Amino acid sequence: MARTVGVVGGGQLARMMLPPAVALGVELRVLAETEGSSAGIAPHVVGDYTDVETVLAFAREVDVVTFDHEHVPQPVLERLVAEGVAVHPGPHALQFAQDKLRMRERLGELGVPMPDWARVEDQEQLQAFLDDHGGRGVVKTPRGGYDGKGVRVVSSASEAADWFDRGALLVEELVSFQRELAQLVARRPSGEIAAWPVVETVQLNGVCAEVFAPASPSLAASAADEVARTIADGLDVTGVLAVELFEAEDGRLLVNELAMRPHNSGHWSIEGSETSQFEQHLRAVLDLPLGSTMARSPHTVMINVLGGPADGDLDGRYPAALAASRDAKLHLYGKSPRPGRKIGHVTAWGDDLDDVVYRARAVSAHFE
Amino acid sequence: MARTVGVVGGGQLARMMLPPAVALGVELRVLAETEGSSAGIAPHVVGDYTDVETVLAFAREVDVVTFDHEHVPQPVLERLVAEGVAVHPGPHALQFAQDKLRMRERLGELGVPMPDWARVEDQEQLQAFLDDHGGRGVVKTPRGGYDGKGVRVVSSASEAADWFDRGALLVEELVSFQRELAQLVARRPSGEIAAWPVVETVQLNGVCAEVFAPASPSLAASAADEVARTIADGLDVTGVLAVELFEAEDGRLLVNELAMRPHNSGHWSIEGSETSQFEQHLRAVLDLPLGSTMARSPHTVMINVLGGPADGDLDGRYPAALAASRDAKLHLYGKSPRPGRKIGHVTAWGDDLDDVVYRARAVSAHFE
Numbered sequence: 001m002a003r004t005v006g007v008v009g010g011g012q013l014a015r016m017m018l019p020p021a022v023a024l025g026v027e028l029r030v031l032a033e034t035e036g037s038s039a040g041i042a043p044h045v046v047g048d049y050t051d052v053e054t055v056l057a058f059a060r061e062v063d064v065v066t067f068d069h070e071h072v073p074q075p076v077l078e079r080l081v082a083e084g085v086a087v088h089p090g091p092h093a094l095q096f097a098q099d100k101l102r103m104r105e106r107l108g109e110l111g112v113p114m115p116d117w118a119r120v121e122d123q124e125q126l127q128a129f130l131d132d133h134g135g136r137g138v139v140k141t142p143r144g145g146y147d148g149k150g151v152r153v154v155s156s157a158s159e160a161a162d163w164f165d166r167g168a169l170l171v172e173e174l175v176s177f178q179r180e181l182a183q184l185v186a187r188r189p190s191g192e193i194a195a196w197p198v199v200e201t202v203q204l205n206g207v208c209a210e211v212f213a214p215a216s217p218s219l220a221a222s223a224a225d226e227v228a229r230t231i232a233d234g235l236d237v238t239g240v241l242a243v244e245l246f247e248a249e250d251g252r253l254l255v256n257e258l259a260m261r262p263h264n265s266g267h268w269s270i271e272g273s274e275t276s277q278f279e280q281h282l283r284a285v286l287d288l289p290l291g292s293t294m295a296r297s298p299h300t301v302m303i304n305v306l307g308g309p310a311d312g313d314l315d316g317r318y319p320a321a322l323a324a325s326r327d328a329k330l331h332l333y334g335k336s337p338r339p340g341r342k343i344g345h346v347t348a349w350g351d352d353l354d355d356v357v358y359r360a361r362a363v364s365a366h367f368e
Numbered sequence: 369m370a371r372t373v374g375v376v377g378g379g380q381l382a383r384m385m386l387p388p389a390v391a392l393g394v395e396l397r398v399l400a401e402t403e404g405s406s407a408g409i410a411p412h413v414v415g416d417y418t419d420v421e422t423v424l425a426f427a428r429e430v431d432v433v434t435f436d437h438e439h440v441p442q443p444v445l446e447r448l449v450a451e452g453v454a455v456h457p458g459p460h461a462l463q464f465a466q467d468k469l470r471m472r473e474r475l476g477e478l479g480v481p482m483p484d485w486a487r488v489e490d491q492e493q494l495q496a497f498l499d500d501h502g503g504r505g506v507v508k509t510p511r512g513g514y515d516g517k518g519v520r521v522v523s524s525a526s527e528a529a530d531w532f533d534r535g536a537l538l539v540e541e542l543v544s545f546q547r548e549l550a551q552l553v554a555r556r557p558s559g560e561i562a563a564w565p566v567v568e569t570v571q572l573n574g575v576c577a578e579v580f581a582p583a584s585p586s587l588a589a590s591a592a593d594e595v596a597r598t599i600a601d602g603l604d605v606t607g608v609l610a611v612e613l614f615e616a617e618d619g620r621l622l623v624n625e626l627a628m629r630p631h632n633s634g635h636w637s638i639e640g641s642e643t644s645q646f647e648q649h650l651r652a653v654l655d656l657p658l659g660s661t662m663a664r665s666p667h668t669v670m671i672n673v674l675g676g677p678a679d680g681d682l683d684g685r686y687p688a689a690l691a692a693s694r695d696a697k698l699h700l701y702g703k704s705p706r707p708g709r710k711i712g713h714v715t716a717w718g719d720d721l722d723d724v725v726y727r728a729r730a731v732s733a734h735f736e
């Protein structure tokens with residue numbers, strides 16, 4: 001049986017695959033960008049994931065290749081497949097996570113609800129879209145954006161003028177939303193899908209700050225599961241798929257972004273679900289039976305530790321943070337504090353939402 | 369802050385410290401007996417733990433030294449302490465886990481309830497003890513016994529004749545017990561103690577086979593917490609202390625064995641407690657605030673995978689075992705199947721004990 005999983009990318013998502021790999025008896029190997037990466041605690045090699053020979057050499061030592069990020073170029077991915085490497089998710093799925101214009105086109109074919117959008121080649125086309133949508137819109141570079149990068153809210157086409165050099169842009173309706181949701185599912189190559197409860201995500205400056213699992217129920221939230229399953233099947237995603245959604249003021253549930261890997265909005269599942277997103281991702285890419293995605297508590301709250309203490313003294317705050325709540329869990333990613341950088345997260349759970357939030361914030365407050 | 373923990377011994381206990389080390393941002397290093405050991409997935413060196421220079425060189429690279437087993441010789445431990453290494457538990461505590469005669473003497477001083485016992489130098493003394501205790505007794509070699517090794521139930525002194533070459537033996541009353549319990553606590557160098565719920569353990573041929581957490585309540589069980597705290601304080605144990613107990617037919621709660629490390633009877637805590645014994649051990653030896661030891665479910669059951677499938681085809685059984693219960697967890701230790709060898713365990717949890725047992729056995733049955 002295939003039991004060695006190779007992860008391209010040495011970030012915290014690869015790092016957090018290590019604990020469930022230990023339990024499952026799965027061997028994990030990481031292709032890291034640099035020495036000292038977050039996932040460098042696992043057996044790893046350092047190399048350039050855009051270099052086909054480097055990735056191929058790494059892939060030959062493992063049974064399945066998967067990813068910490070979506071940035072491996074298509075030609076590299078396609079070469080792996082041509083050489084018979086099991087790649088999950090595969091290049092045909094990843095293209096939709098790598099290119100937001102392709103994603104919008106494909107989701108349109110699948111009939112998935114989305115914000116109004118258009119492909120715009122120049123300022124004139126962009127301005128026309130803005131004029132049709134109350135004078136404002138969200139402009140996105142099709143490639144390379146994440147955590148608020150490559151995204152601008154504009155009220156004039158000129159505000160995106162510098163981006164047209166790189167080619168066509170995506171423009172989307174600026175959705176007035178009640179809240180943002182995230183629906184995670186995992187899908188095996190053989191087709192089995194498991195969905196976690198839909199969660200509410202709170203963003204701060206384009207970066208996920210807090211996650212509430214499950215989201216308080218609403219008509220829109222109850223549709224999220226079906227939307228994510230449609231996308232996972234339609235795009236042939238293998239592994240974890242995260243679907244970021246808007247619950248619009250007018251009640252529409254609209255797909256915002258996709259990620260084809262474990263996702264920040266799923267970190268709550270480590271303690272909060274019977275099977276964490278990291279364990280499930282390993283099971284899925286190995287085409288093993290998926291685990292239960294039931295919540296273990298009525299409420300689980302995850303708070304990101306962004307940047308760390310202003311004085312950089314992470315270690316000094318550590319004991320007090322642990323003492324602040326004996327039943328919350330602090331996760332650190334082995335990264336140096338730097339303003340805005342995700343260096344860890346805190347999870348708390350229980351029956352009473354206010355108490356759960358209080359306990360999680362009591363810990364995270366030590367790192368602000 | 370001290371953040372690198374060195375574990376002497378490369379068995380499954382060291383292995384299972386790795387997942388919480390990842391989450392806590394604690395660096396783990398292992399001194400393993402051989403290449404390919406269970407904990408060899410963590411950064412490790414291979415060396416002889418009875419060689420003082422080997423252990424000292426290992427210790428110099430870490431902030432705290434702790435253990436996967438209790439077999440490091442006292443002179444080695446004492447040298448570490450003399451060189452200023454933080455050793456938890458320390459040699460003064462470990463001596464009582466290494467020598468069962470010393471343990472009985474010391475527990476007697478602490479007034480802890482025990483089976484009747486005696487130190488016997490020869491067959492004559494042993495026979496006198498047997499004659500006073502209904503003609504039967506349990507003879508133990510003071511050192512080196514575990515999992516039923518070094519223990520014999522005898523009805524005549526001649527049955528232990530071969531063991532007297534090695535020196536004095538321990539003989540104990542053969543306790544008629546209703547059940548066996550285990551009480552685990554963790555203690556920090558600064559004195560804080562946290563106790564898990566007492567559990568019931570079921571042994572098969574002297575080896576732990578199943579654990580039920582918590583044990584169904586009884587007058588004796590409710591006293592276990594106090595007994596374990598008395599021992600932890602009295603022996604100055606740091607890290608996890610496991611106290612194996614008999615609940616005798618006559619209602620007495622009697623201390624059977626001690627272990628000063630994470631223990632098989634605590635594996636349930638990985639999923640079943642808010643803080644697992646492995647996380648707590650790391651927190652304790654680093655003198656960090658201890659985590660909550662509350663149970664996360666009304667019932668958690670742990671079943672050891674002993675030996676593995678008779679045909680040795682562990683991998684072939686793996687998918688079916690995972691499919692047998694989507695909400696049980698299979699832990700494998702990276703060991704080859706061999707009759708009687710602990711190669712993994714299964715944990716299930718929930719509200720209904722019968723259902724929990726059923727689900728755990730549905731998984732473990734694939735490896736019998």
